[in-house]
Amino acid sequence: MKKFDSQLTQNLFDKGLITENQFDEVKTYRSLNIFSLNAELKLFLYLSVLLFTSGIGILIYENIDSIGHIAILSLLLIVIAVCFFYCVKYSKGFQKEETTFEHPVLEYLVLAGNILTCIFIGYLQFQYKPFGEHYGLATLVPTIVSFFCAYYFDNRSVLTIAITGLAAYVGLSVTPQTLLDNNDFYASQSLSYSAVMLGVLLILWTIYSQRISLKTHFGLIFLTFALHIISIASISNLTNYDILTWMVFGVILAGSTYYFYKASYDQKAMSLYVFMILYAYIGGNIFVFRIFENVDFSDFWEIFILLLPAYFVASIVIFIKLIKNFHKEISE
Template identity: 80%
Template sequence: MNKFDSENTKQLLDKKLITENQYEEITAYRGLTIFSLNAELKFFLYLSVLLFTSGIGVLIYKNIDSIGHIAILSLLLIVIAVCFYYCFKNAKGFQKTETTFDHPVLEYLVLAANILTCIFIGYLQFQYKPFGEHYGLATLVPTIVSFFCAYYFDNKSVLTIAVTGLAAYVGLSVTPQDLLKNNDFYSSESLSYCAVMLGVVLILWTIYSNRISLKTHFSLIFLTFALHIISIAAISNLLHHDILIWMIFACVLACSTFYFYKISYQFKAMSLYVFMIVYGYIGANIFLARLFENVDFSDIWELFVFLLPIYFIGSIVMFIKLIKNFHKQIAE
């Protein structure tokens, strides 16, 4: 047992939260130096699902002419049906509270079935166009399936696919790389408004779900998506040439920062707090730069060069201090 665990256990005993006998049992158990491989095994299961589904995609791409479209679609459909059959057979049914499978492998079987479903519908639309030219429907259908699977099987990984699909349906791409490269918020005001509206919808759904106690452990996922989508859309439009537009999005970013500051304490979510600070800091600097963009600082530029390192060092120190204070407050 390391020093940190030993001190924490001793504090529990001093506060009379555990008995002397419990303290001795905990100390003896930790002295066995037993560690769990649960996280590592789940990681390899998750990796195996990604490799399997990626392999299916590569197989289709390289052998599409020799295998045939009908054969590929039939094979995908059979695999999907088998996966969902075992999942529904072993599932406990829909429950509003957090539930798990008796065997953790089935959780990743749900993920595999859901990814293959997305591949099946996408390939079907690309080859045979059952939805005609309405490509949004080809995105909406797997999104609905993903939301159903996420809530029925209580699967967070599938929920992220569902929210990503929902964002794609309204014209976004919310993968970490594409969100910054492909979404042209600056030149498309409608896309920016859609991003903010989607973020607000996710927040409202989180509030409603918590009120009716519906899968409340999903809240952090919805809020994380909302934070990133709203903040990036707002920051992108702080560079807009129209003063009215960038002022509007400055207010949006300010409201978003304040809300996620409060909600990060409510959920004790370090990730929300850190990204809230980062987005707020970037937005505040851009806002100040826009306010003084027409002011001539040529006479005092040397002062700025001198103060700039101090400003950034002070920002880093303040960031670390805020993180430490947050961690201290949520730990109490």
């Protein structure tokens, strides 16, 4: 790692992007072997928020009869008010460009307040049903609150909650594993098309935000969700017996692969590139299999078995080479 950093610094000096004095200062600083605990401390803060909000949920569940509904809701409301009071007090207000709090703890206070707001609204709906039987509103309201908090306080963690809530509102559970386990794309074509439309909506919003320079650093989050949603919905439908359905979703997956190939370079995002390749590889293999599924390969079965290990090895080698080339290109 040190050799890699030194080479990058040398490249900057060779290209004339830094002076000789700056080059010497960078080398001197790195020779001190100083390392940052910033990431580790933020991880502990994040875990603290999760443990605190989980503890609130467990407290409500185990003492719901003894404490009382009004007392629980009042306690939640007070904690939420305290969280947002300090966040608003020390925030810089809404700005189109990226902003940060002077103290990083406040970012996690926003996250805690937002999660507790979702718990409050969910508990209120479960116990008193202020939205009647319209349970979608109980999802939509905290989603709107989350989007507002994400943009006002410039918080990526809250933004992921907002996008997840939006997906839940249209009938999805936005986690790749739960998408496959809990959502029946095969039986419900409307759910599949809703997934694709949601992914396209996220892409269009990202493009629009880039044009008006509105929180452009949120783009990677929107695109990541869009990539997973569109790709998983498409791959799930490639196994459909209806030839028109799986061909349509094959075209959707191909278009998605092309777009996110371009987007990964624009965003210089390794994560987008890696998942794009994986989804394209899985979908491509299924698509080819569907095309030749009615062809009799009995005479070539032994050759196929012999070539299969070589195919997977070649796939791994090509995958590694693509990743290395991508990293090299975005680093230059």
